[in-house]
Amino acid sequence: MKILEIQDLNVKFTTPIGEVYAVNNASFSLNANETLALVGETGCGKSVIANTIIRLLPQNAEISGNIFYKGNNLLKMSDREMEKTRQQEIAIIFQNPTLSLNPLYKIGDQISEPLLVHKKINKKEAFTKTKKLLKTMGFQNPSKFTGMYPHQLSGGMNQRVLLSISLTLNPSIIIADEPTKGLDNELVRDIIEEFKTVNKINNSSLLLITHDLSIARELSDRIIIMYSGDIVEITKTESFFKNPLHPYSKILLNSLPERGFNPPKGNSPSMVNIPKGCKFHPRCPHKKKICSEKTPPIYSIDEGDVRCYLFQ
Ligand SMILES: Nc1ncnc2c1ncn2[C@@H]1O[C@H](COP(=O)(O)OP(=O)(O)OP(=O)(O)O)[C@@H](O)[C@H]1O
Ligand SMILES: [Mg+2]
Incomplete structure (x- = not known):
């Protein structure tokens, strides 16, 4: 059963140096009792998605799309209703515990x-x-x-x-934004164990934001991979580690220590000067002509959803 459904979400920031398209056409759902990991390099839009769900974005943000929580659109709720939802239904753990x-x-x-x-x-x-x-x-x-x-x-x-x-x-949903950031390995292990306990004792769903694939592997049922504001892959965690679909996912997996620690070459594109077409094409070993011309749609195949023309 879907407890949270995000449809076609776009978040744009207006800044003195231009417009930042932080999240583009994002659609996904979180099921009851599920742990869903949201993974991607720094700046790809993970925290913006989290903060949009609980409607804590600054004034310079422009949002479109729908976020349904138990059938109600969070983006259309009154401030008062939203505050109540935030206090009692959707809890968030922010990136910095001390702050x-x-x-x-x-x-x-x-x-x-x-x-x-x-x-x-x-x-x-x-x-x-x-x-x-x-x-x-x-x-x-x-x-x-x-x-x-x-x-x-x-x-x-x-x-x-x-x-x-x-x-x-x-709460029905817990959003944890980088719960292990800045902690040393032993503490990371502790936190992982605590999350496992939470999963066992609580009937809540967890949206786990992390840049660390090994944590996603240990805790999540499904994985969403983001690249530069776009969701590029959504797959079951088990399947992701056997057979990642998107070329970027493959590269991310190879950056794990047990797979040789080959970090992705090149940088994510700057958010104000985005490449046309697929944002990953300048770094992609499989790029075709169309990849630099038109943003690929999401293709749904047996293994999952993937935004790449290889799956056309
Ligand atoms: N208030 C804002 N005004 C302008 N741009 C913003 C604002 N908040 C976020 N951004 C931009 O949106 C993009 C996504 O940011 P976000 O914080 O979601 O990244 P992230 O994936 O959470 O990264 P990290 O792993 O470092 O936490 C970045 O380019 C960031 O600079
Ligand atoms: Mg973040």
């Missing part, structure tokens, strides 16, 4: 606040639930941490606190 937490409030208060505001329970019950959540998120002795401030915890612990906050109201 997302309030430095002046104790961890326990930050986790229990949404419960006190939105659920009719008293402080004691809220704290019991807070400690239970912290325990689930790998804090062996939760009582020790509820009275601490974010600066007293490591980056990895703060990330797990954010995860706990996102779970307090049992």
Whole structure:
């Protein structure tokens, strides 16, 4: 069952140096109980998609398309309804854990606040639930941490606190934007384990944004690959690692350490001076004449969806 359906989404920013086409004709859905990974190089539009879903984009953004959540178009909701949805239905964990937490409030208060505001329970019950959540998120002795401030915890612990906050109201969707960025390998492992726990105990769907394919492999059911504002491939994770479809996906896979660590050659195009046709064609080993002339549509084949003329 589809819980979130994004149809033909376009996001454009007007800036003093020109227009930035951050997301173009993006269509995808998130199913109930599914973990969907959104993967791509820096600047390809991953966070813009996340922030569009929860409608937290700056004034210079122009948005078109539809984002249906349980049948309601989020882009058409009133600000008040949207705020309610953001608080109770779709939780987001932003890229930087330390900036997302309030430095002046104790961890326990930050986790229990949404419960006190939105659920009719008293402080004691809220704290019991807070400690239970912290325990689930790998804090062996939760009582020790509820009275601490974010600066007293490591980056990895703060990330797990954010995860706990996102779970307090049992949201239907959790969006995690680069939850492992800047953490060392051991902490990355911890966070992966916590997400696995979340998947097990919670019935929510997860949109996991990462530039790290190995994390996507471990956690996701399906993978979306983005390149320069375009979705270029959507496939089941298992199939992606056996048989990636798009030429860019193949190159991305070869950049994994176990496949020889061959990072993609060349750079993603600048967002204000985009190549005509397929944006990947200047770097593509299979390019044909049409690739530099016309943007390829998405082709749906057995293995998945792919934006490439090789599948015409
Ligand atoms: N407020 C804005 N005004 C103008 N351009 C913006 C704005 N926000 C994002 N962009 C541009 O939109 C594009 C996509 O940005 P986005 O933050 O979604 O990338 P990303 O895929 O999340 O990258 P990263 O992996 O580094 O987080 C970039 O070119 C970025 O510069
Ligand atoms: Mg980002």
